[in-house]
Amino acid sequence: MSNEELRPEEFAQAAEAAITDALTRQDPRAMAEVLAQAGLCGVMAAEDDGGLGLDLAFALPIAQAAGRLRLPLPLPEQILLASALAGTPQAAALAAGERLAGIAWQGSLQSGHARLDNGPADWVLVADGDGAALVDASAQPRDEQGALDPEQPQTWIALEGATVLARLDGQAWRALQRQAHLLLAEYANGAAEGALQAAADYMATRVQFGRPLSAKQAVRHLLARMRLLQDVSSAAIRRATRTDEYGASRDTQPALAGALSNAAFVIEKAIHLHGGMGFTWELPLHRALRAVRKLDTAFAGLSRDAGRAFIQRV
Known part of the structure; x- marks a missing residue:
């Protein structure tokens, strides 16, 4: 499939619909089947393996939607492995959602x-x-x-x-790690986006003393700061996908480290703005926070490593 036939923004809309449909299933394998039928599991997989053969730009909005909608499946990892294992039976099985x-x-x-x-x-x-x-x-x-x-x-x-x-091999493993940093950064950014939108909607409809909470200056300042951090993470991810002024690939670790830190802040503030509701099952913002915190522990020491690499380069 040619990338010119489809734009990532348009694919993102279809991805959101498929993920929303998948979330109506209780069984993880049933969820994976829905996602695979929509082409999400194999978006980057080779066409010979049953995938769409698209590049990372089309996977990023899928990861963002998965985070925003709190999909309880490792979809970014599934996408990466279906692509990295091209030409193997395992790649075809992953693209088809069979495993x-x-x-x-x-x-x-x-x-x-x-x-x-x-x-x-x-x-x-x-x-x-x-x-x-x-x-x-x-x-x-x-x-x-x-x-x-x-x-x-x-x-x-x-x-x-x-x-x-x-x-x-080592080269393929390092290439996968680089793509994983960006996809998981977008996943975390999506989790924060969902929490921020929920907080903004709640503040606009929650009325105290005859005025919505969003009319209060302190609330507006906090929401603006949360949005700023969202934009910072998005910009860092997009920048990391492009080469630098010398044509070399950029380090992807800072984008992931920043996205995890910013996402944790945004989600925690969203929970704070909701009061105790943020920890209820009716408004499970805590699930988004847990997902981000688990990623943070998975990449323990990432900020330190990114800082050390920066110092060595300069």
């Missing part, structure tokens, strides 16, 4: 364990020396840790004896 896949950012095949922060997943990509390996984790022993999210806990997976389905 769920995630990426473990903590642990490795050599250490014998890895932590999955965004699940559920049948297959998990784990670090393997300079590259990475896709393992079948469906039958592996697991230790769930629900401190951050009791509904979708982080999971340590024992890898001893796990079947390796496919491998990525």
Whole structure:
């Protein structure tokens, strides 16, 4: 499919409709089936693998919509792996939504364990020396840790004896990491966008002393600051997708680090503006905060690494 036939903005609208439809299903596999039928799982996958063959620009708005609508599936990871494993049976299965896949950012095949922060997943990509390996984790022993999210806990997976389905060399693994930084940054930015919109709507309709809360200057200032941070994250993500003035690829770590920090601030303030409602199941903004905090722990030390890389470059 030619990128000229479709614009990312138009695809984003279709993605939102498909994700909204998927959320009406209770079973994760049923959700994945809906998303795959809409072409979301295979948006970047090769056409020979049943994908659309589009580039990262079309996946970014999908990740944003998944975060904004609080999709409880690792859709960004599914998109990345269906593309990175091009030409393999695993890529076709992921593009078709037949299997769920995630990426473990903590642990490795050599250490014998890895932590999955965004699940559920049948297959998990784990670090393997300079590259990475896709393992079948469906039958592996697991230790769930629900401190951050009791509904979708982080999971340590024992890898001893796990079947390796496919491998990525060092170059492919580094390319996937770069794309993952941008997709997950957009996912976090989308989670914050949904929280900000919910807060703005609530402030506009909640009336005290004859005036909506949005008429109060303190509230307006806070909403403006939240919007500013949203715009900063969006600009950083877009900038990281482009080459610098010398034609070299930009470092994607600062975009992800900034998006996670800004998203956490925006969502926490949205919960604050809603009062206790932000922690209720009727208005589950806490789910968005948990998703962002889990990403933050998955990439522990990211800000430090980005800062060190910047210092070394200058």
